[in-house]
Amino acid sequence: MAWWGWGWAERKRRPRLPASATEFLAARLELDGRIRPPVELDAVRLRASRLPGRVRDRLAAAAGADGVRDDRRSRVRHAAGKSYADLIRQRRGDCRRAPDAVVYPGSHEATRAVLDACSASGVAVVPFGGGTSVVGGVDPVRDGFDAVISLDVGRLSEVVDVDRPSLTAVLEPGLRGPQVESALARLGLTLGHFPQSFEYATLGGYVATRSAGQASTGYGRIDELVLGVRCATPAGDLDLPPLPASAAGPQLRELVVGSEGTLGVITRAAVRVRPAPPVRRYEGWFFRSFVEGAEALRTVEQAGAAPDVARLSDESETSLSLQLAGAHGLGVRLGGLYLRARGYAGGCLAIVGWEGEDDDVARRRARCAGLLRRAGGLSVGRSPGRRWEQTRFAGPYLRDELLDRGVLVETLETAAQWSDLMPVYKAVFRGLDDALRARGTPGMIGCHISHLYPSGASLYFTFLARQEPGAEVEQWRVAKHAAGNAIKSAGGTITHHHAVGADHSEWMVDEVGATGLAALRATKEELDPAGIMNPGKLLPAGV
C-alpha cells in the first residue's frame, strides 16, 4: 500500500479517470490543470523515534527482533490512515506524528506481552489493521505519553478453524479482505463482506469499526456476522466464544465490536460464513426521482424481498457518475434517449444485485423485480450492474488522482429511520452546499442509499470542490462540520459504517448522551486503566 495514497504505487496497476471525466471536472470546478504529486519518501519530515531503548528491547522480546521496526518507510506508512486530511498531510510529507515504532506480534500471547510492556512503560498503542480508516482511526496520538507504537496485526493472519455444520469460521484479525475470501473459497464458502476498502482492509478492522460491505443488505453488517471474539486488553483477555444466541446478560460482544482499538486488540473473531454463491447478478433500474426510488426500496425491504446489493443514487449522483464514467459512447446516448422517451430523463439509477444459487437468485429476483416495477421502477438491464461491479473498489484510487489535480474529495455517511431519511438527506445536502459556497468553492454533491433495513436506510454522500491552496484541511473541516451537525440535528447517526475515530468523536455526546459516554468511559478505564489504547479515538476529550 502506498504511504501517500491508496493501493499500488505503480501507475499502470491503478484504475484511472477517463480523460473526458477529468476535462469535465476541470471545467466544472474551475481547476488550474496543474498536477500536484506527493513528495518523495526521502523528503518526508519525520521526528527521531522517542521509544526508549529498554522498551524497544522489551517489545523485541515480546514480538521478536524482526517484529519491531522503526525504519522510515514503516513509520511513514503507519503515520496515518486514508482520510482526506490524512492524505493531504502525507502527500505534503508531514509525518511528524508518525509512531515511534511499528510492532508486529505474531500471536495472541505476543500481543498480550506487547500490551503488558506498553502498560508498564506508559507507551500509547494504536492497533493497526489495513490502515484504511477514513476518520482518523489510526492516528498515532500520544496523548501525554512519551512514545506511541503502531501495533500492526499483519502477522496474525491465520484461519484458525472452520466449523462447517455451524457455518462459522474463526479468523485472525490481520487477514485482508481478499485473503479471507480466498481462504474460504477453497472450502466453498464466503464471508460476503465487501466494503470499498476490501482489497486492503482487515478482518480485525472490520470488527473494530462495525464495518458494512456493499452486499450487507443481503449478508448483514459485520456486527451481524460476528458471533464470538477474543480481545487482548491491558486488564486481561475478553474471550467470548461463538454462541447462536444468549440471554446471559448484556451482550459484551457488542462492546468489543466497534471499540476501535480503545479497549484492546482483537486477536480473533468467529464469524458467520455461507456457501459461496455460484451466481452474482447485478443490474440497473431507473426511478423518476430519489423519493420514488427510496419508497420502492423501502417496499421491497419491508416485504422481505430486498436484493443483496441495493444502491440508489440521487439525481445528482446519477448524472455525475454517468459523466465521470466517460459516458459518451453511442450505447449510453441511445440509453439516454430511451430513458427520456420513457419519462425517466433526469431520474435516478439504482444498482440491485443478488448472490446465491441459480434458482434462488431467479426466485428472489422475480419477486423483487415485480415490486420494484409496481413502485415505478424501470429495468435497464445488466450493463449498469457490470459497470458497477468492475469499478466497485476503484473509488480510493480515483481519489488520489483527484488530489493530484487539486480537488477536495470526501465521502461521508449516515443512517436514519425511513421517516427521517429525506429530511436528513436534504439537511446534509444543504449543509454541505452552503458551507462550500461560503468558502467560494461551490461543490458537486451526490448521494446514494447504500444499505436497507426494515426501519430505515443509510445515505452515502460524495462531494467534490476545488481545493483552497494552503487551507485544504480547514476547508474540508468546515464542510465536514456542517454535514455532521446537519446529520445530528435531523435525526441521523453520525456514522453508518466509517466509525468514529478522531473525526466523529465530538458528536458522540449527541449520539449516546452524557450517561452513555460515562458508561463507555467506565468500561475503558476498567479494561485499559493506564489509558494507553488508541488515545484520542471514539471518546471526545474532556467531556
Added chain:
Amino acid sequence: MAWWGWGWAERKRRPRLPASATEFLAARLELDGRIRPPVELDAVRLRASRLPGRVRDRLAAAAGADGVRDDRRSRVRHAAGKSYADLIRQRRGDCRRAPDAVVYPGSHEATRAVLDACSASGVAVVPFGGGTSVVGGVDPVRDGFDAVISLDVGRLSEVVDVDRPSLTAVLEPGLRGPQVESALARLGLTLGHFPQSFEYATLGGYVATRSAGQASTGYGRIDELVLGVRCATPAGDLDLPPLPASAAGPQLRELVVGSEGTLGVITRAAVRVRPAPPVRRYEGWFFRSFVEGAEALRTVEQAGAAPDVARLSDESETSLSLQLAGAHGLGVRLGGLYLRARGYAGGCLAIVGWEGEDDDVARRRARCAGLLRRAGGLSVGRSPGRRWEQTRFAGPYLRDELLDRGVLVETLETAAQWSDLMPVYKAVFRGLDDALRARGTPGMIGCHISHLYPSGASLYFTFLARQEPGAEVEQWRVAKHAAGNAIKSAGGTITHHHAVGADHSEWMVDEVGATGLAALRATKEELDPAGIMNPGKLLPAGV
C-alpha cells in the same frame, strides 16, 4: 395474577391436565395422590415493612400517595417471581423476604424521582414488570440495605408513538403481551413476540431479560426487535434513539438489553413492528429421530427457508406430550398406526408454522416442506399444529396443578452451535437423569429444539420427578446444578431466553470470563454507584 402461582386464581378459567394424564403421572412418578394446596393469604408469614416513614413520604411525593403500597396482598404478590423455588416458598406461605413496599411511578420523571429517593436513602430497588421471572430475577434482595422496594412499571403502559413508514413503535415497559398486541392490532400491526409468559409478561421485562418468543425463529428475538431504549439509571438517563444501524462505537443498547434491572429501569423502548399476519399456519411433521429432525431444521435454516415457528421434540418429549395430552382417542390411535406403518414409530414430532400474507405463507411453506421431506420428514397435517396453538400458553397453569400433586417440575434452556448441539443435549440429559436418580426420585426428561439460528439452535428441557417432601428446594437445586454444569462444560450458553437472575449468576464467570465480569461490574458501578439496583442478580457475589 395469583400470588402463589400462575394466572387467574379461579379454577374454571385455568387450563387443566386431563384425568388420563394425572393418572399416568401418578403411576409413573409414584405419587401419593394427595393434593397440597397453597396456604391462604392470611396465613402467609410476612415481616413488618422496614421502610422508614421519611423515605415513604419521599416515594409518595415521587409516585403519588396511591403509588406507594405496603398492604399484605401487594407485598406478597411482589415477594417472588415464578420460578420453581419461588412457587415452593410462596405456596408454603414463606414471604419473609417480601419487599417493604411496592412503588408504581406513572412517568419517566416519577421513575427518576423514585430512583433519586432510593439512592439518597440507601433503599434497594427491584424493577418489576410482569413478575414472571423463572430465575429469581425479581427476588427482593436487600444486600445489606435496610429496606427494599419493588418498582412496578405497571402504570407505564402507553403506546407513545407508532412510526408506520419505519415500522417502529415506541412503547412503555408496563404493557403486557396482550396489551402490546391489541394496541398494535388496531393499527394492523404486530410485534410478533410470544413467549410462554405472554399473557402476563411485560415489554420492559422482555427487553430487560433478552426474551425470545415462540415465533422468534421468524420474527427475531427481542434483542433483534429493540431499536432504541430509554433507561433511568441512578446516574442519569441513558436515552438511545431508534436507528436502523450505526457504527458509532460499541452498541450501548446491547448493554441495556439484558441488564435485568441491575443498571436502571427501562422506561420506554422503540421496537420493530410488522404488518399483522392475516394467516397463521401451524402443522406437524415427524422425523425418525431427534438427530434426523435437527439436521432437517439446520438445513432449512441455513437455506434461508426456516419457518417462523420451529419446535422439534425429542423422542421422550414426543411420547410424553402425547401421553399428557390424553392422547387416547381413536384418531390418535389411528395416527400411531400410520406412523408405525411409515417407519416413524417412536419418532419425533416437530411443530412448524408460518405467519403472513396468504401467498407469502404458501410460497415459504412450499419451499420449506420440500426441504423437510428431502431430509426425511413426514407431514402429519395441521391438527398437531392446532393442538399446539391451543395449549401454547398453558404450561405455567399446568405446573401449578403438578405442584398441587407433589411433582417437581422445571424447565431450563440453552443454545449452542449446531456442531455442539447433540453433545450438549446428551450431557444435559445425562446430568439431569443422574442427579434425579441419585436422590431416589428418577425423573421424566424431555427436550425440544425451540429456536433456529444459522449457526446453531436452542434446546429447551422439561423435567418432572416426585418431590422430596421437606427438601423440595434442595432437590431442585441439585438437579439444576447438574444441568448448568453440563451445559457449560459441553459448550452451551447458561441461558437462551430465561435470563440470568439469581439462579444463573454463578455461571456468569464461565459465560463471559473474569475480564468480562469486570467490564460489567465497572459499568454497573458507573451507572448505579450506590449499588441499589436489583441486588444479587446477574453478577455473582464476590467474584
